[in-house]
Amino acid sequence: MNKALLPSLVATLVLSGCGGGDSSPSTPSTPKYNWQIIQLHTLKESDVKSGCIIYGTSESDPSRVITASVANAGYNVLFHNADGSIIDEHTIPAIDVPSSGIVTIDSGLVPDDGYVSLEEVDSNLSGNPDVYMFSVEKDLLSHKVLNVRSAQTGSECYKGKDYRSISDTADSAALTVLQESGVSYYQTSYSADAVSGREIASHIPVLSPLPAARDTLVTAFYTSNNDQHTDLAYYGFIEPSFVYDTEDYDEIVAASLSNQDLMPMYWQSAANLDLDEGSAILAIHNNQSYQWQTLYHDVDEFTIAADYNEVSHWLGLFSGISNDSSWQFESVMAIDEQDSNLEVSLPELAPITGVDIQQQCPTALDNAKFCIDNSGSFSEEDFALQRSHIKVLTNNNRAFYQSIYAQPKAQQPLLESSAIELSIQDLEGLELALIDAELASTQQDYFMAKYLDSRSIAETGQGGTFSDANGFIITPDDYQELYLDMLKSSTTVVQQAK
Numbered sequence: 001m002n003k004a005l006l007p008s009l010v011a012t013l014v015l016s017g018c019g020g021g022d023s024s025p026s027t028p029s030t031p032k033y034n035w036q037i038i039q040l041h042t043l044k045e046s047d048v049k050s051g052c053i054i055y056g057t058s059e060s061d062p063s064r065v066i067t068a069s070v071a072n073a074g075y076n077v078l079f080h081n082a083d084g085s086i087i088d089e090h091t092i093p094a095i096d097v098p099s100s101g102i103v104t105i106d107s108g109l110v111p112d113d114g115y116v117s118l119e120e121v122d123s124n125l126s127g128n129p130d131v132y133m134f135s136v137e138k139d140l141l142s143h144k145v146l147n148v149r150s151a152q153t154g155s156e157c158y159k160g161k162d163y164r165s166i167s168d169t170a171d172s173a174a175l176t177v178l179q180e181s182g183v184s185y186y187q188t189s190y191s192a193d194a195v196s197g198r199e200i201a202s203h204i205p206v207l208s209p210l211p212a213a214r215d216t217l218v219t220a221f222y223t224s225n226n227d228q229h230t231d232l233a234y235y236g237f238i239e240p241s242f243v244y245d246t247e248d249y250d251e252i253v254a255a256s257l258s259n260q261d262l263m264p265m266y267w268q269s270a271a272n273l274d275l276d277e278g279s280a281i282l283a284i285h286n287n288q289s290y291q292w293q294t295l296y297h298d299v300d301e302f303t304i305a306a307d308y309n310e311v312s313h314w315l316g317l318f319s320g321i322s323n324d325s326s327w328q329f330e331s332v333m334a335i336d337e338q339d340s341n342l343e344v345s346l347p348e349l350a351p352i353t354g355v356d357i358q359q360q361c362p363t364a365l366d367n368a369k370f371c372i373d374n375s376g377s378f379s380e381e382d383f384a385l386q387r388s389h390i391k392v393l394t395n396n397n398r399a400f401y402q403s404i405y406a407q408p409k410a411q412q413p414l415l416e417s418s419a420i421e422l423s424i425q426d427l428e429g430l431e432l433a434l435i436d437a438e439l440a441s442t443q444q445d446y447f448m449a450k451y452l453d454s455r456s457i458a459e460t461g462q463g464g465t466f467s468d469a470n471g472f473i474i475t476p477d478d479y480q481e482l483y484l485d486m487l488k489s490s491t492t493v494v495q496q497a498k
Helices: 441-450 454-460 476-487
Strands: 032-044 064-070 075-080 102-106 115-122 130-137 144-147 173-175 185-191 194-198 216-221 232-238 262-269 273-275 280-285 288-294 301-305 313-322 328-334 341-344 356-361 368-373 385-394 399-406 411-413 424-435 491-497
Touching: 032 454, 064 454, 216 288, 232 288, 232 301, 262 313, 280 301, 280 476, 288 301, 288 476, 313 341, 328 341, 356 411, 356 424, 368 424, 385 441, 399 441, 424 441, 441 476, 441 491
Parallel strands: 032 144, 130 399, 262 341
Antiparallel strands: 032 064, 032 102, 075 115, 115 130, 185 194, 185 216, 185 288, 216 232, 262 301, 273 313, 280 288, 280 313, 313 328, 328 491, 356 368, 368 411, 385 399, 385 424, 424 491
């Protein structure tokens, strides 16, 4: 999984204010959604005013923090027909954006199968102005916090709390447990993507802030072969008070572990799947996700504590690549304690080497001028939501980026820009991603948040592969909630770039 700092699930927030000038009346019963637009950046901690949001500490300069300003200039909100053409009378131009940076979208003004886009024209990051668009199909509209990359002049900071206690860990954090006979390796897990350990029972590293904010899972193994830790012997969730600073401590209290109710289980994957080191067994404890045990490609056994009342859900997290079609995948599967076997497979997929942008798409909705032709790469019926991301050079040598979130389509129309005439000189990048869960708002928001690396955007203004140029921003707190909700149902995400 992408493990980037993912900063504000606004679906749970009540936003105030409104924006845009609607020139046509709408049906009173149609939902309205607020898009709060912000600009992520870094600032010296001493320059951050009280009450301004802090997502985390800069990796390149520890004296700076990641924060945000309200974005009230430099972008448009476009309304599109199903074929990607712009509905001029409903579009909200930059001049009509309110000082709050909150733009209100009346879904009644969006036609069925139509779209809404956040469009930014940015000349700060290259010699020529580039166009960045983040687009959402009508049925996926909801309250959102979205990022633009252009620096805002004279705007207010975006309000929120300091999240560094969640996102920042201390290199000197550790704990000690009682030594158990025959144990050769102790492993700690403070979050789903953080694992460390050592061969003795004292000063075991913990990826934790100081002071610790939540329990730490410790798992102990009898033997370890080739750095593979599979023979689980003891386990326990250790309270935060046991975590100490190895550079500044007076007294160490050793915690105890248990070996009760251990149950061996087995897993297998389809022959065409190669699992990577991100595959693991997860345990949900106190509504938090912990990595219980790593899964290794050549070891088909794992162990859980079947009757351990400190764990509410056991899950298998599988990630890797389909070696016959080159799709990367992440699958979450609930573990049934009555069934000792997990089997991992994917829907039928084909490589996207043949996927390209076509002009005049007769089978796409309403004869779109341009579309991404996905025909043959996947079956629409196997998935619930699709991300299509492109970077192209237009004939006037301007870069055009677009990320589109929509129901899966064999031909995904490209959405027109208000700033340039889309004429494609060169396709520099194309990415497709799909999620197969029954699409609750939680899975939708998790899927969108997954594709914006807010730390990279804040520090460099640039994303990477499988990263939106503009997109959905959530806080670390909200990401944890999304992630946990996503884990409660079986979910598969696949992605591929060319």
